[in-house]
Amino acid sequence: MAALQKSIDKRNALINATIELVNNDGFHATPMSKIAKMACVSPATIYLYFENKQDLVNKTYIEVKASYTAYAFATYNDTMPVEEGFEVIWKRIAEFKLKESANAMFLAQCDNTPMIDEESRQEGIKHLQPLLDLWARGKKEGIIKPLSDYMLYAYSINPLSFLMITQNRGSVKMDKEELEQAYQAAWSSIKVCN
Numbered sequence: 554m555a556a557l558q559k560s561i562d563k564r565n566a567l568i569n570a571t572i573e574l575v576n577n578d579g580f581h582a583t584p585m586s587k588i589a590k591m592a593c594v595s596p597a598t599i600y601l602y603f604e605n606k607q608d609l610v611n612k613t614y615i616e617v618k619a620s621y622t623a624y625a626f627a628t629y630n631d632t633m634p635v636e637e638g639f640e641v642i643w644k645r646i647a648e649f650k651l652k653e654s655a656n657a658m659f660l661a662q663c664d665n666t667p668m669i670d671e672e673s674r675q676e677g678i679k680h681l682q683p684l685l686d687l688w689a690r691g692k693k694e695g696i697i698k699p700l701s702d703y704m705l706y707a708y709s710i711n712p713l714s715f716l717m718i719t720q721n722r723g724s725v726k727m728d729k730e731e732l733e734q735a736y737q738a739a740w741s742s743i744k745v746c747n
Contacts, residue, residue, distance in 0.1 A: 563592070563594055563598060563602070564602045566592035566593065566594065567588060567589075567592045567594065567598075567599060567602060567603070567609065568612075568613050568616060569592070570588045570589075570591035570592040571583070571588055571609055571610065571613045572613060572617065572655055572656065572659045573591065573655065574587055574588060574591060575610070575659055575662060576655060576658045576659055576662065579662075580610065580662070580666055580668045584606075585599055585606055585609075588609070607668070607670065610663075610668055610669065611669060611670055611672075611673040612673075613659070614659075614660070614663045614669050614673055614677060615673055615676050615677060617656045617659055617660055617663075618660060618676075618677040618680050619680055620653075620656065621646075621649055621653075621656065621657070621660060621680075622680040622681060622683075624645060624648075624649045624653075625642055625645045625646045625649060625684070626642065626645070626683045626684075627645065628641055628645060629641045629642050629645070629683060631683065631686065631687070635687060635690060635691040635694060635696045635697065636696065636740070636744070638687050639687060639691070639709075639740065639743075640736060640740070642683070642684055642687070643709065643710070643736055643739055643740075644732070644736060646710060646713060647713050647716075647727075647732055647735070647736070650713050650714065650716075650717040651717055651720065651727055654717055654720075654721055657714070657717055658717070658718070658721070661714040661717075661718070663677075664711075664714075685702055688702060688705055688743075691743075695745055696744060696745060697743050697744060697745065698743055698744070698745055700743070705743050708739070708742040708743060709739040709740070709742055709743045710739070712735070712738075712739065713735070716735060
């Protein structure tokens with residue numbers, strides 16, 4: 554049992570080192586040797602868990618995405634009215650991005666790089682299924698604009714990445730009032746205007 558835990562700890566150390574180094578140095582300035590050094594393992598150890606750097610980055614992306622969406626949907630119930638469900642999900646996403654900023658920053662970088670392969674991107678999208686289902690229901694009920702899911706995400710969720718980055722830089726402090734204003738702007742951007 555101790556050997557299994559040690560193996561899990563090494564793999565987690567590699568994942569955490571990858572996140573930290575990619576956030577600080579970018580994908581291309583993060584060689585495997587640097588990841589191994591930060592994780593306190595030999596470079597050869599990486600290959601016990603991952604085929605290569607691409608595999609390491611893709612698997613890190615999937616794990617972080619799974620953690621992100623598990624958090625986002627933890628208090629959501631698919632029987633909620635569309636507006637209430639969106640508010641619950643949006644506010645949980647905001648909370649995750651502001652509290653788990655290293656993971657959120659990593660995901661933001663993954664959204665803007667060709668480093669993540671298409672198979673991993675599609676796997677990541679599957680983790681968003683409750684939100685996509687909510688939007689489909691909202692479109693069907695005439696509550697949410699009939700836009701593509703990518704457009705809905707770009708206008709309502711993606712601005713949170715910008716706010717997180719500006720808060721991390723110290724340019725803004727997202728207090729409760731500002732978060733509510735951001736939510737209202739997000740909701741207004743996707744709801745059908747009456």
